[in-house]
Amino acid sequence: xxxxxxxxxxxxxxxxxxxxxxxxxxxxxxxxxxxxxxxxxxxxxxxxxxxxxxxxxxxxxxxxxxxxxxxxxxxxxxxxxxxxxxxxxxxxxxxxxxxxxxxxxxxxxxxxxxxxxxxxxxxxxxxxxxxxxxxxxxxxxxxxxxxxxxxxxxxxxxxxxxxxxxxxxxxxxxxxxxxxxxxxxxxxxxxxxxxxxxxxxxxxxxxxxxxxxxxxxxxxxxxxxxxxxxxxxxxxxxxxxxxxxxxxxxxxxxxxxxxxxxxxxxxxxxxxxxxxxxxxxxxxxxxxxxxxxxxxxxxxxxxxxxxxxxxxxxxxxxxxxxxxxxxxxxxxxxxxxxxxxxxxxxxxxxxxxxxxxxxxxxxxxxxxxxxxxxxxxxxxxxxxxxxxxxxxxxxxxxxxxxxxxxxxxxxxxxxxxxxxxxxxxxxxxxxxxxxxxxxxxxxxxxxxxxxxxxxxxxxxxxxxxxxxxxxxxxxxxxxxxxxxxxxxxxxxxxxxxxxxxxxxxxxxxxxxxxxxxxxxxxxxxxxxxxxxxxxxxxxxxxxxxxxxxxxxxxxxxxx
Numbered sequence: 196x197x198x199x200x201x202x203x204x205x206x207x208x209x210x211x212x213x214x215x216x217x218x219x220x221x222x223x224x225x226x227x228x229x230x231x232x233x234x235x236x237x238x239x240x241x242x243x244x245x246x247x248x249x250x251x252x253x254x255x256x257x258x259x260x261x262x263x264x265x266x267x268x269x270x271x272x273x274x275x276x277x278x279x280x281x282x283x284x285x286x287x288x289x290x291x292x293x294x295x296x297x298x299x300x301x302x303x304x305x306x307x308x309x310x311x312x313x314x315x316x317x318x319x320x321x322x323x324x325x326x327x328x329x330x331x332x333x334x335x336x337x338x339x340x341x342x343x344x345x346x347x348x349x350x351x352x353x354x355x356x357x358x359x360x361x362x363x364x365x366x367x368x369x370x371x372x373x374x375x376x377x378x379x380x381x382x383x384x385x386x387x388x389x390x391x392x393x394x395x396x397x398x399x400x401x402x403x404x405x406x407x408x409x410x411x412x413x414x415x416x417x418x419x420x421x422x423x424x425x426x427x428x429x430x431x432x433x434x435x436x437x438x439x440x441x442x443x444x445x446x447x448x449x450x451x452x453x454x455x456x457x458x459x460x461x462x463x464x465x466x467x468x469x470x471x472x473x474x475x476x477x478x479x480x481x482x483x484x485x486x487x488x489x490x491x492x493x494x495x496x497x498x499x500x501x502x503x504x505x506x507x508x509x510x511x512x513x514x515x516x517x518x519x520x521x522x523x524x525x526x527x528x529x530x531x532x533x534x535x536x537x538x539x540x541x542x543x544x545x546x547x548x549x550x551x552x553x554x555x556x557x558x559x560x561x562x563x564x565x566x567x568x569x570x571x572x573x574x575x576x577x578x579x580x581x582x583x584x585x586x587x588x589x590x591x592x593x594x595x596x597x598x599x600x601x602x603x604x605x606x607x608x609x610x611x612x613x614x615x616x617x618x619x620x621x622x623x624x625x626x627x628x629x630x631x632x633x634x635x636x637x638x639x640x641x642x643x644x645x646x647x648x649x650x651x652x653x654x655x656x657x658x659x660x661x662x663x664x665x666x667x668x669x670x671x672x673x674x675x676x677x678x679x680x681x682x683x684x685x686x687x688x689x690x691x692x693x694x695x696x697x698x699x700x701x702x703x704x705x706x707x708x709x710x711x712x713x714x715x716x717x718x719x720x721x722x723x724x725x726x727x728x729x730x731x732x733x734x735x736x737x738x739x740x741x742x743x744x745x746x747x748x749x750x751x752x753x754x
Contacts, residue, residue, distance in 0.1 A: 220252040242296045255301050259309050368406040375412040378435040394503035403513040414519040418443035422464045446490040453529035459522050491532045498538045505545035515549035544581040547588035552598045564602045583625045587632035608643050612650045618665050
């Protein structure tokens, strides 16, 4: 009988090393997270360097294989690990970053599981006496901010080392100038946004006398150049325009419609021109992007910047005497882009107190006079008001007197007198102000005003005007308040007629400080109570008067 022999064969199963390593790594990370959570320093995400996760298990194995944290750190062996973690040798702080990761996540774990030490006992805590020194842990040696004082040397040290003692002092707006000069789109956008913020009224409003190149750089970014300098023109053409993908020369050429303003668009010292689009006179081939027009929005942004600065007295003279600002305002004034013309005209009106009409020999001075005449004879209320502000302020500049006498239209004075008859209080107030300032200049202007038919009669009739008689529709931009001066009782117990209430007509526009008084109907009604007894009359006279509504700067009595 044959015995059956069982053959026992051993089967060798090959285990994938990568699977085994991954199993050990996951177990290690789980234990490490539990250890840190128990110590109150939990972490959820594995640290990264350069966008790649650091294998904490592999890092722990490599460091403990060499004896632990202290031996690796003492031997400065961190750079030997860079290749294992895919970190480039050319990275100057890769070893330091790896060192910080180990100290943050694995140092205490190593003390407990590899060295068998108490993690709460610091090194050298058993040393006593005054000779003991503070132990600086590696994390304490990493500064939280850069120490700039290490570069500062005293004048004695500089003289000893033959170094310069006169150091460069950075100007207040130099960083803005450098950002604008760089031409980088993000830098330019940020710099212009900061300029607009600094232009608003306040304690930190921009002072143009503290910068020499800011206006020139800002104007160059919208293709407004000087004719005799080419440095920024080349920079704009070769760097700024391609990087920003904006062509401001084309914007000005397509939006400026005045034939005398077109020559102000220059490049390379010559008037800029481009090929006219076929059918432009018949079809709408121009710019029609509105708020999506990137060039138009940038120009509008700079127009707001100049408009805000024009209210500051310290900046008015600098803006009025800057040739590039004048070119920009003239181009904006004759541009068809939405809202640009109104902002430019308002800015020019603010600067008129410092503008000399013939101050720029390279620009046709008739542009300003055409602007003034067009505004005065416009049917738009806004242009009329700004035109009268311009003529009033320009007349106060002594050098403009002869120019205004020669170049104002002959029917300008008749136009001003005609505006006094319009049922609009704001127009009447601004027209009176313009006539008053013209009359202050001298006899030639007063003579021309007096020669207008019935001009004197119209002015005299305004003395007894009542604002309420025009109705509410005529009080746009105007508020009418009753001004009650302090009461004064005469010897006979009667109120002083010079101290009776009057109606104050005050423009709401904060730029104007001129307030006109006209007799109020309430003042006449106050005399109807004269039949009261003497006791009640005295009692009313002794009542404390209410506080005045506003101060009076200019009254019709000056006429």
